[in-house]
Amino acid sequence: MRNTGSPQWGPLQSLRFRLHLALTGSRRYYDVHAHNRFRRHRVNEYELLLLTNVRIFDGQSIFGTGAVLIEDGKIKQISSDPSLSIPDIPTISKPGHTLLPGLIDCHVHCDSANPTALPQSLRFGVTTVCDMHNEYPNIVTLRKQIAEQGDCADLKTTSFAATVEMGWPMPVVLAHSTNPHVKEELALWPKLEKPEDAKGYLANRMEEGVDYIKLMHESGGLMGGGFNMPSIELQKALIAEAHANGLIAVAHALTKKDTLEILEAGVDGLTHQFCDQPIDQSVIDAYRKNSAHLNPTLAALGSLTTEGKDTQEKFAHDPRVQHLLPEEARHRVCACMAMAKEGGASVEYAYEAVRQLKAAGVDIVIGSDAAGPAVGTAWGLSVHHELYLFVKHCGFSPAEALRAATYLNAKRFNFPDRGQIKEGLRADLLLVEGNPLEDIDDALNLRGVWKEGVLCSTYAGLA
Numbered sequence: 001m002r003n004t005g006s007p008q009w010g011p012l013q014s015l016r017f018r019l020h021l022a023l024t025g026s027r028r029y030y031d032v033h034a035h036n037r038f039r040r041h042r043v044n045e046y047e048l049l050l051l052t053n054v055r056i057f058d059g060q061s062i063f064g065t066g067a068v069l070i071e072d073g074k075i076k077q078i079s080s081d082p083s084l085s086i087p088d089i090p091t092i093s094k095p096g097h098t099l100l101p102g103l104i105d106c107h108v109h110c111d112s113a114n115p116t117a118l119p120q121s122l123r124f125g126v127t128t129v130c131d132m133h134n135e136y137p138n139i140v141t142l143r144k145q146i147a148e149q150g151d152c153a154d155l156k157t158t159s160f161a162a163t164v165e166m167g168w169p170m171p172v173v174l175a176h177s178t179n180p181h182v183k184e185e186l187a188l189w190p191k192l193e194k195p196e197d198a199k200g201y202l203a204n205r206m207e208e209g210v211d212y213i214k215l216m217h218e219s220g221g222l223m224g225g226g227f228n229m230p231s232i233e234l235q236k237a238l239i240a241e242a243h244a245n246g247l248i249a250v251a252h253a254l255t256k257k258d259t260l261e262i263l264e265a266g267v268d269g270l271t272h273q274f275c276d277q278p279i280d281q282s283v284i285d286a287y288r289k290n291s292a293h294l295n296p297t298l299a300a301l302g303s304l305t306t307e308g309k310d311t312q313e314k315f316a317h318d319p320r321v322q323h324l325l326p327e328e329a330r331h332r333v334c335a336c337m338a339m340a341k342e343g344g345a346s347v348e349y350a351y352e353a354v355r356q357l358k359a360a361g362v363d364i365v366i367g368s369d370a371a372g373p374a375v376g377t378a379w380g381l382s383v384h385h386e387l388y389l390f391v392k393h394c395g396f397s398p399a400e401a402l403r404a405a406t407y408l409n410a411k412r413f414n415f416p417d418r419g420q421i422k423e424g425l426r427a428d429l430l431l432v433e434g435n436p437l438e439d440i441d442d443a444l445n446l447r448g449v450w451k452e453g454v455l456c457s458t459y460a461g462l463a
């Protein structure tokens with residue numbers, strides 16, 4: 001046992017002496033405050049856990065090799081002493097491994113409250129997903145799943161996006177589904193008409209406990225269709241109402257024209273990079289004017305234009321993922337949406353746009369747009385795909401890409417309790433073998449995933 005009296009461990013040392021551990025049958029009790037306030041401590045959920053001898057990426061930068069103490073689902077302490085030991089606390093020592101904040105996917109759709117979405121995300125190290133348009137009854141179901149089952153990523157949501165009659169994505173959903181249940185769901189969508197509707201829309205969302213507002217600003221230009229669109233006045237009213245309620249507003253747009261319009265309306269972020277034409281200075285200026293962020297969804301764009309097929313297959317066939325998602329899902333990753341009918345759309349425009357926006361200081365965040373019916377993506381896996389594309393095509397270092405999927409997502413979406421390995425934050429953690437800060441491919445060497453300090457059962461037996 002190591003002497004824990006090194007100076008940087010003052011508080012931990014005192015914690016050590018304040019811990020009075022005793023085993024009573026299968027339950028463990030301790031008195032953390034040296035008073036008589038005993039709390040139940042279930043050993044199998046690791047309410048206290050020490051991770052040692054790990055390389056730590058804290059979400060912003062490389063902390064070096066150290067140790068992390070988890071208590072009651074939160075990060076209690078971080079030390080630069082990698083080989084700390086504290087008696088009677090479950091300890092996992094993982095030399096040659098890297099500990100990261102749990103990944104955040106800022107763009108998914110858990111369609112029809114698909115019970116696969118949250119567990120599959122978690123298995124891939126994604127501890128939080130942001131649903132970007134769903135029917136509220138589905139959100140209720142998903143929240144219940146989280147409350148009642150283990151092994152689920154946490155869910156953030158906009159509930160219903162701010163949709164208009166026969167506006168995005170209604171025509172596409174109708175064209176791709178004959179399921180009568182889908183028609184019932186569409187009937188629930190907001191059919192906003194005028195700026196005065198914004199207040200009522202926001203009031204409904206606030207009642208549902210949403211985390212941000214999603215706008216749809218899609219002309220259908222890329223898909224050869226003229227879709228009904230919300231007016232600029234309506235979008236401005238929605239953004240103003242979102243801000244009045246302390247929420248950010250992010251928007252879907254797939255063409256340069258739609259993107260410029262919605263940025264001009266004052267939106268806080270985009271949920272896609274356009275790929276109908278190259279970026280120019282007007283777009284960069286518009287982003288900078290709003291301090292807006294971009295979630296480019298590069299993997300989904302590659303599926304949309306079919307240029308991403310090779311990379312989709314690389315990820316679907318990776319031997320490390322075969323046990324993490326069903327065969328049917330792996331087949332779907334290999335297929336392409338191929339919806340960009342207008343000639344000239346290219347994912348290369350999106351890569352170049354991300355490079356230029358990054359150089360201009362625009363925050364670029366990672367979200368996959370993974371959805372049940374969509375092909376080319378898969379919950380969880382596609383975040384790794386996106387990390388790879390950021391590094392391979394967009395000039396991101398591995399650390400910058402990982403920051404975009406952790407710290408930066410939490411910062412942009414105002415989730416102050418996560419996204420970093422920092423004392424007091426949720427113990428949402430990802431352990432991988434190797435060093436993804438040197439080779440982003442190592443991020444798929446998944447060895448452990450914790451949500452609020454609880455180990456995902458896929459990784460049970462980790463010791």
Ligand SMILES: [Zn+2]
Pocket residue numbers: 107108109132271369
């Ligand atoms: Zn989406």
